[in-house]
Amino acid sequence: MSKHMLPAKARGIVAVRADAGGDVTKILADLQKDWHEFKATQAQKDKEVNAKFDDVVTTEKMQRIDSSVSELQAAVDQANAKLAAMTANGGGAGGVKDQEYTDAFRAHFRKGEVQANLNKGAADEGGYLAPVEWDRTITDKLIEVSAMRQIAGVQTISGNGFTKLFNLRGTASGWVGEAAARPETGTATFGSMTFTTGEIYANPAATQQMLDDAEVNLEAWIAGEVETEFSYQEGLAFISGNGTNKPNGFLTYVTGGANAAANPLGAIEAKAAASGSAITEDELLDLIYAVPSAYTGNSRFVMNRTTMGVVRKLRDSTGRQLWEPSSQVGQPSQLLAYPVTEMPGMPDIALSSLPIAFGDFRRGYLIVDRTGVRVLRDPFTNKPYVHFYTTKRVGGGVVNPECLKVLQMAAA
Template sequence: MKKVMMTSIATAMIASAMAAHAAQANQPIPRGIVAVRADSEVTTMITDLNKAVHAFREEYNQQLADIKKGNADALQALKVDNINAEISKLQASVDAANERMVAAAMNGGTGAGLKDKEYSDSFNAHFRKGEVQASLNKGQAAEGGYLAPVEWDRSITDRLVVVSPMRALCAQQNISTNGFSKLFAIRGTTSGWVGETAPRPETGTSTFGSLTYNTGELYANPAATQQMLDDSAVNLEAWLAGEVETEFSLQEGIAFLSGNGANKPNGLLTYITGGSNAAAHPWGAIKTVNSGAAAALTPEGLIDLVHELPNEYTGQARLIMNRNTQKAIRKMKDGEGNFLWQPSFQAGAPATLLGYGITDVAGMPDIAANSKPIVFGDFKRGYLIVDRVGVRVLRDPFTNKPYVHFYTTKRVGGGLLNPDVLKALSVGA
């Protein structure tokens, strides 16, 4: 009876916390002095999250104790799973709040004046009526397109860094052509020991290999009615930026992980041993570590994964996985009974596994035989995203009257930078 009452209280507490923070998850974090209050709200979320984790661990330990006594209880197992699911939601709320704090920091302080106000005003006029001032033809293309103003282009890029996990993690390079090639030295220099007067024959010399990062065209095609555009109260740049951000982040998130290189980036997972691009990089493929079970994760496999990465690459290392994988890991303990997964303990900090931060990447595979659900390493040194500078907007008021479409394009590519700084967990014995 006591156990049931404690569970009910814990579940009610979690439900209350979720209700209190559900609305907050979709609200923008304010800037300036009010941001202090926003930080306080994140702290409250973290407090509730840690209370939920404490309740989960008590219930899970009780479940394990019942199993050892031969009294396995399906109801108890269901309670544990329910609390675990609520923890996933609370942690997601904390992560979302942290992202909004980063976005506020990125975009804050830009209201002091546009660097290119005249052009931005013309850009807005083009949005509303299709009008273009001849003197401002630097944004005008022969087909009626417009290059985005500096501030607008940058705001989209900044927001993509926040909402697209791979952009936030990986290195980025702006290019002015269709592709970008990088040379990699393949170590081959040799040496030898000789006597004072012995001849010195020629020794081996390093060679070079290259990898080309081609771009594909990413597009969004949002639409608005002409009446909406005529309404001067509408912030058109903010509206279009939001539409573009949503579409671009969705497409990029998929491509940076599993893209096949056909008019899109080569995804990170394709460079893992056994993947379609395993032989593409001059330094080889991303090596794998077995999980220790045919179709599941084990604590030993996770520990092996972390220790497989050389120490010099662990300073900025973190793990990427999806929420289902995190849910499974929360029940795992080391040999001394300590839980491997730890929740966020302060604003701006991620959940951790074995002391390393976790980034929730929805496109990562689920746990299954032969899948690669976790990648660990220094992604800034491991994967490169290349951006063709500039966002182009084509205003189309004819195709779908009374809607005006804003066909927006950006060329982007990506590929493996250094396989040595990344390791993948492969589910298998």
């Protein structure tokens, strides 16, 4: 398999539609074939190492196949994300809920026309709320790109904040005799955490001539422009955001982090690795068993692609690979029988870094979405371009640190 073929495979799956199952089947078949070849090549490399002989041909072959496996697995993961987006959107179907308002909104986008029936979408600060159809397009693309939105809990709110109550327990009991007094016992208490939203924005532009072209699908175009900026900024913030005009990233709740003391349920525990540059099977198992069994049913590993490349080479004492590739659409790759989610914003393996997280993110991390995407049309600032200042309010933070654990590399 030549290197120049790899991007084509990846591109093939990106364009796959719900009715193109045959393409997905071929990608999966190629992935399984390359994975078996990778294992065989790695075994051959082990023999060379034991014989103190380094064949550069074998090394290059293993690197080439490893790259192919990475590309194919990424393609399958993207197809899985598309399926998740379709499921979240009720199968991808859905008609216009308010045709009159939608038509008025499109007229405002193309020519700046303000019609009376557009007022139902007017906001207190000015501008107009996007109709449901346009808003849903943005959300679907965020699900495709932002891995955190696929695995975390999501709460839509109508105001600027959201408060969640926590049961801190505390109810006490005691043993007594038949006729003994029953003094008052302790009572459970509640804690709370408030999530505020930060504003994320993009400001794409187009010429008026482009907007006048009836052949242009304006909603799809502007969604594509906004998607790149929104997904990139969100992805970083959900992992390491400092909470200032943005979400609080889950890594900031790790013991010693900026938000560790603020959570009423405590901090996310970090399990220490023995090395600052290598990971072992035992350390991954320690991470799994540090999560209470009540949460492991929906738990998964989270890491970036570079770390996945390291973990993919790990084997147990019998020589069996710990990592298994996808075998069917909708099924992610597996590590020690748990799903693996690639998250580009996770740190690389380095001294004192936090490259791997494990746990139930659906119950552990909450994304807070302020309802609506706001668009302000500006045809004056930069003639002949029309700018679409697009904003969305997003917040987030850890709601249950018990659900999540991270691996911390050694300091030296």
